[in-house]
Amino acid sequence: MQRQTYEFIEVSDGQFPLPITLKQNNRKLARVPGLVLMTTLAGLIVVPQIVLAAYALASPEVRASLIDHPWATVELAVALLFWVGLVCWPLRSMLMATICHRLVEIRDREVRVIDETPFSTVAWRAPLTTYEGIALDVCSSLSGVRYEATLVHPNSSRSVVLMVAERIGDREIEELCRIFGLPRLPAGRMRGFGPPGSRNPGADLAAVAA
Incomplete structure (x- = not known):
């Protein structure tokens, strides 16, 4: 742990x-506003990217383009993981400190x-x-x-x-x-x-x- x-x-x-x-x-109550703010920020940043990734995987044209350009696919995947980690890791730390x-x-x-x-x-x-x-x-x-x-x-x-x-x-x-x-x-x-x-x-x- x-x-x-x-x-x-x-x-x-x-x-x-x-x-x-x-x-x-x-302190439990003192951390709630920051937790709510980070959760909202995570939703605004991460959810659109997940939706975009799901659309790319579901669309035959986009999927074919990604297969034809593997380096661009890798760069997009790394960027997605970076933003998810950048937001979700602090959120996890705040949640664990609260509970x-x-x-x-x-x-x-x-x-x-x-x-x-x-x-x-x-x-x-x-x-x-x-x-x-x-x-x-x-x-x-x-x-x-x-x-x-x-x-x-x-x-x-x-x-x-x-x-x-x-x-x-x-x-x-x-x-x-x-x-x-x-x-x-x-x-x-x-x-x-x-x-x-x-x-x-x-x-x-x-x-x-x-």
């Missing part, structure tokens, strides 16, 4: 001492995750010892700027966002590092910037196990 970002994270009991359960989801939610449970030195949509459920688990550390990143979008504290795994699809807020200070990150017994990583490590396992200066004290 494609890695999904979430805007809301609810922590069990409102605190982080292990074991913890995180419920992650996105997806995630349940994360961290206990017994293991991270357990369940990703659910109305169409599927994907569950996986990973030992906490396989995680490199905790990184603090600043993320910007149309809805504004937010901070994310992420439990970073070498496989980015296994990384887990622990905290999302308008502002996250060093004290909160150090506390998370203490709780999980992991070092603090430089910003951007979750996205592959910086060497694996690299630390921020002075982060060793934050890696003391609880």
Whole structure:
């Protein structure tokens, strides 16, 4: 499953001492206008092209012309696929962000995750010892700027966002590092910037196990 970002994270009991359960989801109503707009745009762009392609396949004259000019046929097919992908891929991403939610449970030195949509459920688990550390990143979008504290795994699809807020200070990150017994990583490590396992200066004290 494609890695999904979430805007809301609810922590069990409102605190982080292990074991913890995180419920992650996105704003539903706020995404509806954009979803409607992209659906309308997809209809205006994709439907006429599909109708035109169907007409070309149904018409003997057009079909014969396409057979006589194979390179032109290939160019038209590539153009059709390009426009369909250009519109439908963002639409798919917006739809998945609207309907997806995630349940994360961290206990017994293991991270357990369940990703659910109305169409599927994907569950996986990973030992906490396989995680490199905790990184603090600043993320910007149309809805504004937010901070994310992420439990970073070498496989980015296994990384887990622990905290999302308008502002996250060093004290909160150090506390998370203490709780999980992991070092603090430089910003951007979750996205592959910086060497694996690299630390921020002075982060060793934050890696003391609880």
